[in-house]
Amino acid sequence: MSTVSPERLLLPAAAGQIETLVESPQSAPRAVALCCHPHPLFGGTMTNKVIHTVARSFVASGAIAVRFNFRGVGLSEGVHDGGRGETEDVVRLANWARERWPGLPLWLAGFSFGAWVALRAQVALQPSLLVTVAPPVGRWDFSAIDPPKCPWLVIQGSKDELVDATAVEQWLVSLSGRSDVSPRLWVLPEADHFFHARLHEVRDAVSGFVNDQAVALSE
Numbered sequence: 760m761s762t763v764s765p766e767r768l769l770l771p772a773a774a775g776q777i778e779t780l781v782e783s784p785q786s787a788p789r790a791v792a793l794c795c796h797p798h799p800l801f802g803g804t805m806t807n808k809v810i811h812t813v814a815r816s817f818v819a820s821g822a823i824a825v826r827f828n829f830r831g832v833g834l835s836e837g838v839h840d841g842g843r844g845e846t847e848d849v850v851r852l853a854n855w856a857r858e859r860w861p862g863l864p865l866w867l868a869g870f871s872f873g874a875w876v877a878l879r880a881q882v883a884l885q886p887s888l889l890v891t892v893a894p895p896v897g898r899w900d901f902s903a904i905d906p907p908k909c910p911w912l913v914i915q916g917s918k919d920e921l922v923d924a925t926a927v928e929q930w931l932v933s934l935s936g937r938s939d940v941s942p943r944l945w946v947l948p949e950a951d952h953f954f955h956a957r958l959h960e961v962r963d964a965v966s967g968f969v970n971d972q973a974v975a976l977s978e
Contacts, residue, residue, distance in 0.1 A: 770827075770855060772848045775836025779827040779852070780805060782818050789973075790887065791856045792817040792866035793825045795849060795873030799832045799839050809870045809892060812958045816965040822866060825856055829876075842876055842899065849880040864888070868965075871922070871952070875899045881907050888972060890965055893919055893952055896926045906940040912968040913942050914961055916950030943968065 766781040794814045797803035805811075805826040814824035829845050830837030837844065853865055864887035869877030874891035881889055882905045889911045894901075898921070913931060917924050924946065934940045945964045950957045 769834065770852065772830070772837075772851045774830045774838070774840070774844055774848070776834070777827050777830070777836075777848055777852065778805075778832075778834035779825060782814060782824045782826075784818050784821050784823070786821060788821060788823045788860070788863060790817075790822040790864040790866050791825060791860045792822045792868060792888075793827075793849065793853055793856060795845075795867075795869035795877045796826070796829065796832075797870050798872035799829045803872060804828055804832050807870065808958060809954055809961065810868070810873060812962050813868050813870065813890060813892065813965055816962045817866065817868070817969070819962075820966055820969040822969075823856075823860065823863070825852065827852060842872075842879065845876050846879045849876055850883055853880070853884050853886075866890070868892070869894075871895055872899070875901070878904050878907070881909075885909070888969070890914070890968065892961065893922045894927060894930075895922050896930045897923050901930060906934045906937060907942075908939045910968075910972050911940075911942040912964065913944045914947070914964050915944065916947050916952060916954060916957070918949050919952045921952040 763783050768779040769776040796805050796807045796810045805828050817824045828835040866888040867877050867886040868890040870892040874894040889907045892914045915927050
């Protein structure tokens with residue numbers, strides 16, 4: 760996979776600077792993808808292997824991938840805010856990305872806690888594409904989140920020890936009556952929460968989804 764050298768930035772946000780990593784493809788980018796890591800209070804950072812895999816899959820598919828540390832993690836200033844401030848930071852970073860790369864579609868992704876934050880942020884951001892990995896249904900409040908209207912991929916391990924795979928499926932079924940909501944669920948049999956030895960399947964699921972959307976738009 761051809762990439763240019765990663766760009767490390769400290770960007771202003773409501774609680775202080777946010778540590779950010781930008782990875783770009785060699786060719787002209789087709790989109791900019793903002794990627795949200797798992798829970799900061801349980802070791803989640805932008806170097807988490809799952810969100811790293813998602814980001815690199817986006818780059819391989821021709822998008823600029825923007826990873827960042829939530830407030831209080833790494834060089835990011837501030838303290839954990841239970842999702843409220845974190846959602847504000849995602850919106851702030853997305854607006855920055857749209858200003859820096861005007862005209863590029865915004866893609867949004869998140870893993871675990873990051874998936875919940877991404878789902879909260881997409882209501883305001885209206886991204887062109889959304890990927891949520893192990894969205895923590897039953898652990899965080901999803902009731903007030905308007906379902907995404909864009910193409911949406913949900914990746915879930917069937918043996919996830921932290922997120923109930925059945926609860927995720929039931930939640931998606933509860934949304935199925937909405938004509939403007941069409942999530943694609945990709946269940947990895949026997950995969951655990953962190954997709955040990957299965958990251959290549961996560962990568963392939965994201966790449967396949969992105970490529971399918973490109974084909975659909977060209978038809």
